[in-house]
Amino acid sequence: MLFDLTDLRLFIHIAESGSLTRAAERMHLSLGAASNRVKELESRFGMRLLYRENKGVQLSPAGEALLIHAQQFMQQLERMKSDMQQFSSGIKGHIRIFANTTAVTEFMPQVLGSFLARHPQVNVALEERLNADIVRGVAEGTADIGIAAGPVQGQGLEIINFSTDRLVLVTPREHALAGSGRIAFADTLAYAHVGLHEGSSLWHFLSRIVSQSGQRLELRIRVRSFEAMCLMIEADVGIGILPQSAALRHSQTMGLALVELDDPWAVRERSIVVQSLDALPHYARELVEEIRAGQAPRAISPDRNA
Template identity: 80%
Template sequence: MVARSATTVAMLFDFTDLRLFIHIAELKSLTRAAERMHMSLAAASNRIKELESRFGMRLLYRENKGVQLSPAGETLLAHAQQFMQQLERLRSDMQQYNNGIKGHIRIFANTTAVTEFMPEVLGDFLARHPQVNVALEERLNQEIVRGIQEGTADIGIAAGPVQGQGLEIINFSTDRLVLATAPDHPLATAGSISFDETLAYPHIGLHEGSTLWHFLNGIVSGSGQRLQLRIQVRGFEAMCRMVEAKVGIGILPQSAALRHSRTMKLALVELTEPWAVRERSVVVQSLEGLPHYARALVDVICSARPEEKA
């Protein structure tokens, strides 16, 4: 068999084909992928047909509920993700010649990290590394792990159990979930309480895209009970203000609760469940494989100890 030249292989697809295919795999929908790419459904469908024709094999199975990748499609997806990651790193590296930036770090992190301790961490880090820029995105734990596995993020910050085959997981601190109430609430003097006992009262929750909301909602759903959700807010400060105003009670990290209790009238009650204590972890593909400035950021994160500064 005659090996294809690099030029011939490069002609099998272009960057738009790869981006489209990655979106189709992520969304499991050709229609939604076409919308994300700002192209018509017919154009997107033709691109996939052309791609399958060039490779000489089926890449997608079209089903009533969407699309599924064929084994060949799964292989293409893995290579496409790696290729686009390398392309993004090349773009970031070349960016330094335009605006002086010599490094770019993309971080996927949970709600607590984004809102509570990463602003301080990044303020310190970026002051000492002015030629590095950072993209910080709030994601769910499973999205954080998947982002690191697929190479769409360089560093992940998660709370609670983290499983990712082949990844380096570095535990750097411990967080605890507590109940916050108004000082005159019936639960304010409980000292400690089970999560089930809180379900008799209206709760203040974070927005549905937050890690904590998904975590607590999963616990309630798994027990067959119901959470009385009075209102959802965008952050822990807003949650604490609602609690102080007696709109409801709220569950949040102890570090955030202690910080806001300095300026608000709150009572904090310990939750007795084992899951209330959660390990914070940094997740990377390979610490040694990170650029030196990204390794330096991991060091800063791991030395932050946010629970000791609450």
């Protein structure tokens, strides 16, 4: 074997501290023993992993690559330990899901509420991620199931389209744009917007659209949830782009108007991403089917724009 767990932990500590001495201390190794371990690693891989300098050490390009794999390996090991501990306490299954903002906040709570009630011995970890991170997580095995919106590409992955995700403009009821039947996103940029936080998949998507158009979006305020966006819009802080499902739900209790966007990208395919559907445990396959069955496109009712 090219390395053991002590080698990997030592290498990670070296990268984090930039010092072989401090890394050796954290591992309770002598400096000589730590140095020998690194030299043996370099000998086994047949390449230099560290550049030793007066002020410490720097990773070589090969060392940078090894660090990424070492961190992923140790993270996977910790997850394995956690899973095994859960089994000992009665948990018989665990599903990790990476999903976009809309999935996390709009339909997965209902889906998981029903699913987990029927499967009390299954645990689910649901994390909000950007599309690229969702696909990467499934490809690398850090997520069992991914839920993304828009174009998804993943070589060797199964991509299952299960519904559409329509983005709409949301305004106060008395706003100048509230009576518009349909509107182009570019025509909304003359007004101040309310947006989601920078880490959200929706904000990342809209930022790319604005950047590609060469225009500028005036962002009045950034908030953490669709509900907060709608409250700000109702208070006339600005207008905003939201998923239709969230906009319809909050328009039932707030003074909001919904306007369809005329841009082709406003209607996006929702996709479930897995390495192999057949390879998933039976309870994970059941969850995928429940997600697929529970989603259907909805139209904007005419009275929502009144």
